Amino acid sequence: MESPSVIxxxxxxxxxxxxxxxxxxxxDQKKIRPWLKDWIGLYPCDNVKLxxxxxxxxxxxxxxxxxxxxxxxxxxxxxxxxxHCSGKYQFVYVDSYFKVIATSDPIQFVHxxxxxxxxxxxQSNCMIxxxxxxxxxxxxxxxxxxxxxxxxxxxxxxxxxxxxxQLVKKLKACEMLRSRGEQFIDGLYKALDQGKPVKLTNSKGxxxxxKRMRTTEIRNHVISTKIVRNEVYLTAIINTQEQEIQRLRAxxxxxxxxxxxxxxxxxxxxxxxxxxxxxxxxxxVQLKSLSIESIPSAVVKFIDDSEFSDDYCE
Numbered sequence: 001m002e003s004p005s006v007i008x009x010x011x012x013x014x015x016x017x018x019x020x021x022x023x024x025x026x027x028d029q030k031k032i033r034p035w036l037k038d039w040i041g042l043y044p045c046d047n048v049k050l051x052x053x054x055x056x057x058x059x060x061x062x063x064x065x066x067x068x069x070x071x072x073x074x075x076x077x078x079x080x081x082x083x084h085c086s087g088k089y090q091f092v093y094v095d096s097y098f099k100v101i102a103t104s105d106p107i108q109f110v111h112x113x114x115x116x117x118x119x120x121x122x123q124s125n126c127m128i129x130x131x132x133x134x135x136x137x138x139x140x141x142x143x144x145x146x147x148x149x150x151x152x153x154x155x156x157x158x159x160x161x162x163x164x165x166q167l168v169k170k171l172k173a174c175e176m177l178r179s180r181g182e183q184f185i186d187g188l189y190k191a192l193d194q195g196k197p198v199k200l201t202n203s204k205g206x207x208x209x210x211k212r213m214r215t216t217e218i219r220n221h222v223i224s225t226k227i228v229r230n231e232v233y234l235t236a237i238i239n240t241q242e243q244e245i246q247r248l249r250a251x252x253x254x255x256x257x258x259x260x261x262x263x264x265x266x267x268x269x270x271x272x273x274x275x276x277x278x279x280x281x282x283x284x285v286q287l288k289s290l291s292i293e294s295i296p297s298a299v300v301k302f303i304d305d306s307e308f309s310d311d312y313c314e
Contacts, residue, residue, distance in 0.1 A: 005031035006093050008040070008104035014076065016083065017112050021074040023091055023104070025059060029068055034059050037096035040072050042079065045088045045106050050098055054089075055079040076109070083109050 009024035023040060027033065038060070041053030055078055062072050083089065091104040191198045197211040 003028065004102055006102040008091050008093060008102050010091060010104045010107055012105070013108050013110060015112050016076050016080050016109050018076055021076055023072040023074065025070040025072055025093065027068045027070075032101070034070070035096045036060050038094070038101075040091050040093050042074070042089055043092055045090050048090075048092060050092075050094060050100070053092075054082045059093075085110050 005028045007026040014021055039056050039058045041056035043053055055074060057072050059070050062070050064070050088106045088108055090106055092100060093102040095101050188198060197209045199209055201207045
């Protein structure tokens with residue numbers, strides 16, 4: 001059997017009233033050497049918690065003998081309140097990485113005189129039982145609270161699962177519509193690429209035919225649209241000019257009748273009644289009691305239709 005690298009040498013029994021307690025720590029220098037943070041702690045045999053020693057000492061803080069042995073000194077008064085005569089304890093060697101390297105044999109602490117460890121132990125056991133009862137009650141209450149929360153969680157879980165199922169159904173329906181839309185678009189493009197007219201019918205039953213226009217057709221369509229626009233514009237201009245020509249002709253007819261009177265009727269006090277023409281039935285001009293003195297001597301010029309061009313605009 002392989003020999004241990006560290007050996008802790010202790011007595012089987014110690015008095016609590018002693019001033020010092022010595023533990024000899026022997027090293028096998030071929031296997032291990034002490035580090036700065038290596039330490040030895042005192043623990044109950046039935047409950048060794050490395051982070052909760054009753055007392056501990058660093059190995060390198062104590063004297064070394066013969067190069068391979070350290071004498072570790074403990075003061076029992078520092079941990080006397082934490083130990084009992086009926087308990088068994090042990091020293092544990094822990095390295096800097098919290099690894100247990102060695103343990104001592106079980107030891108026992110006793111008093112030189114009479115002690116009350118048993119009574120205090122019974123009191124402590126009673127207090128432990130009371131505390132355990134209180135802990136059980138708190139645990140039961142906590143358990144009831146957790147059960148109520150668990151029921152709420154299960155209810156919320158079922159609602160979430162139902163909602164998830166509805167969302168999955170809607171997602172599938174959307175995926176189906178998207179797939180049908182893609183198929184429709186692909187088929188429409190294929191039919192249009194072949195130059196065939198395509199019949200489209202909406203949900204209300206309305207039908208229309210569509211066809212892809214080639215480049216020449218698009219050009220002809222644009223040109224024809226421009227021609228139609230120009231024709232509409234020119235027609236509007238022509239209509240405006242014709243209306244203006246008719247108005248000027250009416251004015252010219254009135255002036256022509258006046259000029260005829262000036263040539264043939266120059267006697268004073270003579271009354272002139274112009275003849276009624278077909279074009280001026282609504283606007284008959286009657287000049288009564290018109291004398292030469294009331295007419296100025298200016299020459300009235302005859303207006304001919306040729307003086308107005310078709311490009312005249314009001």
